[in-house]
Amino acid sequence: MISAWAVEAVALLDAEMERTPVTPLRRFPLPAGWEVRLWMKDESAQPTGSLKHRLARALFRQAIASGRIAEGSTVVEATGGAMAVAQAYFARLLGLPYIAVMPRRSSGEGVERLGGTCRYVDPPLAIYGEARELADRIGGHYLDHYVSAAAVDWHGGSLAEELFGQVGECPHWVVVGAGTGATSAAVGRRLRTHELPGRLAVVDPENSAYFPGWVSGAADYSTGMPSRIEGIGRPRMEPGFVPDLVDLVVPVPDAASVAAARRVRRDTGLTVGGATGANLWGALELVTRMRAQGIRGDVVTVIGDAGARHLRTCHDDGWAEGKGLDWRPHAARLERLLDHGESWTIP
Numbered sequence: 315m316i317s318a319w320a321v322e323a324v325a326l327l328d329a330e331m332e333r334t335p336v337t338p339l340r341r342f343p344l345p346a347g348w349e350v351r352l353w354m355k356d357e358s359a360q361p362t363g364s365l366k367h368r369l370a371r372a373l374f375r376q377a378i379a380s381g382r383i384a385e386g387s388t389v390v391e392a393t394g395g396a397m398a399v400a401q402a403y404f405a406r407l408l409g410l411p412y413i414a415v416m417p418r419r420s421s422g423e424g425v426e427r428l429g430g431t432c433r434y435v436d437p438p439l440a441i442y443g444e445a446r447e448l449a450d451r452i453g454g455h456y457l458d459h460y461v462s463a464a465a466v467d468w469h470g471g472s473l474a475e476e477l478f479g480q481v482g483e484c485p486h487w488v489v490v491g492a493g494t495g496a497t498s499a500a501v502g503r504r505l506r507t508h509e510l511p512g513r514l515a516v517v518d519p520e521n522s523a524y525f526p527g528w529v530s531g532a533a534d535y536s537t538g539m540p541s542r543i544e545g546i547g548r549p550r551m552e553p554g555f556v557p558d559l560v561d562l563v564v565p566v567p568d569a570a571s572v573a574a575a576r577r578v579r580r581d582t583g584l585t586v587g588g589a590t591g592a593n594l595w596g597a598l599e600l601v602t603r604m605r606a607q608g609i610r611g612d613v614v615t616v617i618g619d620a621g622a623r624h625l626r627t628c629h630d631d632g633w634a635e636g637k638g639l640d641w642r643p644h645a646a647r648l649e650r651l652l653d654h655g656e657s658w659t660i661p
């Protein structure tokens with residue numbers, strides 16, 4: 315039986331969803347005369363500043379409705395970055411203690427500001443075991459978002475739910491990145507179940523398992539290598555990523571993602587990270603294809619997050635140099651395309 319606390323907690327989450335405005339769809343400027351339009355759904359407008367807000371809400375709702383999180387449960391997760399911030403926000407909304415186990419080098423500032431606690435662990439891959447053990451030890455609940463995202467029930471709160479109504483005609487391509495894979499799966503399911511004509515492309519950074527796994531059809535593909543692009547790319551195919559729903563995976567060089575993140579900042583004023591850069595780069599490849607094939611229509615991609623912290627990564631020359639990312643040739647390529655209308659040749 316569901317407790318009175320759980321009923322109230324679910325109602326709080328649903329009310330938060332109701333009062334959160336639909337995130338804006340921004341037009342990304344392409345050269346005059348092009349018959350393809352490019353749109354970016356701006357998830358940086360979410361209350362916690364990223365598209366993880368939706369997934370965190372849905373995962374809390376599901377864990378509460380199924381009794382895995384009860385009144386007073388300490389919620390534990392293995393993650394730094396945007397997901398930890400979004401979860402800390404919902405834990406605070408529900409009056410639950412929250413602990414994020416994160417790699418030593420990450421910043422827990424956003425989590426602590428929302429009343430959550432951070433535990434720093436080394437090496438980075440030890441966060442998962444540590445979070446599970448900690449939850450066991452204290453009788454808390456380990457949310458385990460990479461696994462639980464596979465069975466997520468969005469209750470109407472997914473990005474796909476909002477997106478298609480905003481564009482008018484169904485876009486020719488929707489372009490997203492994959493971390494847990496949940497966003498791409500939600501978009502893909504929406505396209506299939508509503509028999510929409512649009513297609514789904516996933517952009518994938520270097521070192522990630524999604525591109526080689528999707529191409530080879532090996533569901534257990536693993537690179538064992540961390541992604542340099544925050545938010546997207548995984549060392550293994552995560553269970554939330556559904557390859558059959560994806561029409562195309564576009565590998566994007568990390569240096570191109572950095573160059574494109576800078577371009578998004580220049581053209582929209584939003585300080586986006588590499589994941590949004592990868593989205594723009596992949597979307598522009600598809601715009602180029604459509605133009606080459608004489609297809610008109612819309613391409614939609616996502617601004618996954620934005621914030622001053624990205625000034626210390628993608629937008630910082632020293633950071634890029636330290637990572638060995640030479641973004642300049644890619645920036646020049648973007649200029650040729652966007653400022654001079656010279657189409658890219660597709661490899």
Ligand SMILES: *Cc1c(COP(=O)(O)O)cnc(C)c1O
Nearest residue numbers: 492493494495496497545589618
């Ligand atoms: C997590 C994340 C993604 C990927 O979303 P998933 O639904 O987890 O696949 C894309 N962009 C940014 C900025 C993210 O933080």
